[in-house]
Amino acid sequence: MSEYEDRPTFSIPHRAYPMKIALEEAVSTSVFNATETVPAVDAASELPYTRGEYGRDVGRRLTDLDLRVQSMGQAGIALSVVSLTMPGIEGVFDTEAAVDFARRVNDEIYQTYVAGEYADRFRAFACVPMQRPEAAATEIVRAVMELGAVGALVNGYSNVDGANNVQYLDEPQCEPFWAALEALDVPLYLHPRIPVPNQLRAYSGFEFLAGSPWGFGVETATHAVRLMLSGLFDRHPRLKIILGHCGEGLPFSLSRIDARLRHFRGELVGATETLQTYWERNFWVTTAGVFSESTLADTLRSCGSDRVLFSVDYPYESYEEIGTWFDHLELDASTRAKVGWQNAANLLNLAR
Amino acid sequence: MSEYEDRPTFSIPHRAYPMKIALEEAVSTSVFNATETVPAVDAASELPYTRGEYGRDVGRRLTDLDLRVQSMGQAGIALSVVSLTMPGIEGVFDTEAAVDFARRVNDEIYQTYVAGEYADRFRAFACVPMQRPEAAATEIVRAVMELGAVGALVNGYSNVDGANNVQYLDEPQCEPFWAALEALDVPLYLHPRIPVPNQLRAYSGFEFLAGSPWGFGVETATHAVRLMLSGLFDRHPRLKIILGHCGEGLPFSLSRIDARLRHFRGELVGATETLQTYWERNFWVTTAGVFSESTLADTLRSCGSDRVLFSVDYPYESYEEIGTWFDHLELDASTRAKVGWQNAANLLNLAR
Amino acid sequence: MSEYEDRPTFSIPHRAYPMKIALEEAVSTSVFNATETVPAVDAASELPYTRGEYGRDVGRRLTDLDLRVQSMGQAGIALSVVSLTMPGIEGVFDTEAAVDFARRVNDEIYQTYVAGEYADRFRAFACVPMQRPEAAATEIVRAVMELGAVGALVNGYSNVDGANNVQYLDEPQCEPFWAALEALDVPLYLHPRIPVPNQLRAYSGFEFLAGSPWGFGVETATHAVRLMLSGLFDRHPRLKIILGHCGEGLPFSLSRIDARLRHFRGELVGATETLQTYWERNFWVTTAGVFSESTLADTLRSCGSDRVLFSVDYPYESYEEIGTWFDHLELDASTRAKVGWQNAANLLNLAR
């Protein structure tokens, strides 16, 4: 019998890496459920992709703790940083309700995950009621100081007093929240949210496009560019923003934007630095939802190896699938350790 | 004296490549001028970045033929494929006027460039009145057969009967135009246009963002994704679409979109193939407006070396600057020739 | 039951590509066997790595036709270009015997493979008796014209009249062979051979190193650099050389050598062009023996996508293993087709 039979092959990883940390991992809670709790945006219409078998499977996995821990184990993921799934508190129309929900959701996530049965396997990004930025500031301080939250996660724009009034994070009234975040020295994960009604949905038959990863990426990247151009990082140079999905396309496009902006600096652009400067100083990106080797290579080239972090986007993606993908990647040991777990440990100050 | 002094250095290119062909090169005409001809969209508001010295310089270069030929010579560009600058015919509110303008613009560009004083230095992409697709079909046939146009260029969506009604190229009524284009076997250059009013301009102070390359890229890439998801390339598998700016970010994002869409195929997605399949079969991309070595490398990896074409985006960019950038690139001779001139010659059937 | 179970995963290829062509595929013959036929170099000492179970397995696979065809089928390899395994005719000390053996080996390979039971699955590179270059010229003409050989394969240097006198292909007496090859317009595959006794074996305990892929690569790359510096490609600009193993390390090193040589051109270097020029004009490389995604990416970047060809190095490597590796690669369809089969079909003129 030939030794060929028991040689390693390319369908079996040579090694597994069980220390991985994942950062864009969604949960739902009993006190706040995106599709049932009112008054809030109609999440069912915002999340058309939740229909069908895939949708039901996602729904179950959002709350099944044992299944989550089991899947993490199979995927070699030591720690998940969980957060409330979109649209989250940002979709609550009533500001008072948003403030109240955020607090109760953070408490529940703390009890269930951070201080729960599998406490060593979980940390949390807190939700915050951006409808009232002072309250968001208060809540992130409480969540970090009292509940051990390692940062905040915001699902894009916030509805303020209804579906038709949206607020982006670069608007001046958000200042108290940013000040608190910078003082705490914890990052904000800027998570996608379905784009506000626009051309993506203008033509019948393409509503779906808005909810696809294309719409998510465009909306979130635009939000990030707004933050950069607003001068936010001139006022708060130590802010730390995390983007998922290998940076939502920005690594590919920043140099072109900066090249164009050189013609307008001072006149139309208030920010003092190039976008690339903010990108390299204030942004981290995760691999959530990505399993393309070339997209990761491009991202590493754009961001350097200290600012890219493994993530999955569970339960919208599979822990096992993306974990296996990562373990198969042709990476040097140093870069694998950084992306897989060290960068997250540093950014979130996980090593005590 | 040391020989170091006369050694080649990295600020002097070892070689220049004078055979380059450029494809996204804008002109203005006397019969139709984006900022003066009525009834049309208010181009001044659509093009806020045309203000100031940069704007005046662009305005002059849009029509200065001798300066263009001189700059092409300095940049080693043998041939420019010119086209009417945005918003172009697509911004004309009156359909009859659009039909008439398109015809007269194509005639003028033919006289001035294709059959003009420097006939050996120019070809043209025709403009078409998409407000009436049958007329667009008729005009592209005329322009190709009688005026030697090597394809069409469309500036995104079209205004139909006013500012508030826009039509995208995937809408069913555009079918006659696509049928004509496929029969002629010439490509369509899908050029950016400023996004329709949407979240990019929702917040005061960020109107500029819509007109920046960020807004352009998002609008155009979304338009391209619409074409792919609409099933257009199932009905017309031989259509050839050109995108500028290294593919408007799509090389970075396609794999993720396809990965998400596998959950919804058949149910919400009508197209029969993956986006990657259409991308590799129906799309070509140019370097117009890009001078990042890593963005080009990513694009070559996504598209292969037969579908990437050098371009400049003159006069919004500089022939000399992007031409020099290209001549300095560390490329093997075969890839340089393909991207620099051979792919364009093949796609546009330029070798007689 | 969740749909996760039957989703594609990363350990199962989405598609297989059954049209692959492989070019560095060794056979042994009954008329000439590297370890038994005399008078020849002691192949056993030259091939220390043939010992053990791996060596026995290789020995069996060198001649088992049915097993080869079966493995090709499982690996999606439509066509193998076979050639006599090293050290081959090059190791024969007696020149008359070398001339005779080459002719008889080519006849046997023709009968067994090219015109045999699986004629549609095989082509051949002829062996040639470089010990007498005129005879090598005669034999390659006969093999191509009468036996349908698609080129020649030479295992590095040749022993001439014994173990201690070796001849490299850049030596002047080889000229008649090169002239014939250029006239026939068929390529030479420059295959590795164990380095001549040198520092690799100077220290007891490291003889093995000489026969490892490290020694093979160094010897073959040095041989190729000799060809370039000798001016061979100035005299015969249409010669086509194939190197295996992604170019034996040369893509990584050529730019540095050229940078150094600029100081000595004319004085010590007779060749008129840079090494890079010859590389891009006269050389093709195969993936034989390589299954590193990043080495392939580097090679594509150095050579362009028209000069890289899939290969395996069977039976020293496994058809299935390298075939599966290739089918899993994240490549655009155009580049995959080129590397997988089109470039070989073009170079070897396989399409009738």
Added chain:
Amino acid sequence: MSEYEDRPTFSIPHRAYPMKIALEEAVSTSVFNATETVPAVDAASELPYTRGEYGRDVGRRLTDLDLRVQSMGQAGIALSVVSLTMPGIEGVFDTEAAVDFARRVNDEIYQTYVAGEYADRFRAFACVPMQRPEAAATEIVRAVMELGAVGALVNGYSNVDGANNVQYLDEPQCEPFWAALEALDVPLYLHPRIPVPNQLRAYSGFEFLAGSPWGFGVETATHAVRLMLSGLFDRHPRLKIILGHCGEGLPFSLSRIDARLRHFRGELVGATETLQTYWERNFWVTTAGVFSESTLADTLRSCGSDRVLFSVDYPYESYEEIGTWFDHLELDASTRAKVGWQNAANLLNLAR
């Protein structure tokens, strides 16, 4: 006048980076001169490329301190780690003389550079008399503890008692030196030396090839592979080896060697780990002599960004040329700082 005139162009760097540290920077001394001091190998024949104007220029720059500091300033190089140029002490036939020379050379370099007029601009790698490893151990301890040397630099193999007996660093008698080096926790720079007489020089007319960067790279990479296969890094897992020239081609080839060696592990290969494991744990590489953007990109991918260090190879190369090349590279700020200066500062413990 157009604003185009004063826009940044690609022939002018946007920024200069004046903090760079360079590590493979050669000097000659008055007590020991490669071409004049006896008894030693005939350096003139070993260094044929030193002839002509280039050779004279190199000769002058090896000792001109003011010119060196001036060039460093123009190139943005804050600190050079200097070392005795090849063949150095390794080419001394008389062991007693070698021991004596090493000590006196280290003293002179200390006086002239480390404690000299420009003390803040220089550090040194010590030379060691490997002809007597116990003495080499004693000398590296003295150089590090008393003279502030930041490591040792060895020019490949050593002549022991004449031209015909060479010793490689993996030979057992070198053990005391390695033990000292590991205890001191300082790196060894394994610098190229011309290959010992072998096939590179076997054919008249190609002696030059042996002294070209091709021969240097092959010799040095082979030496490094010997170290890995010898089990040295199993016995001394904390040893730190620096290779120049982006790793002498090894990043491109290691995966193939490891793939082959899996068949022979235990039988012929004594080392317990894969070469890739040693590579990622025990090796650092510099850019000395390289100015290819793609070679650097390949190297970063192989080594990760923490193990690649800027260097020049002055005076064989130009500080200004390679410094300018580095300043123009499209690198993210973090990677640029690491490669440019941070990795060197960490490895050499330069930050007090």
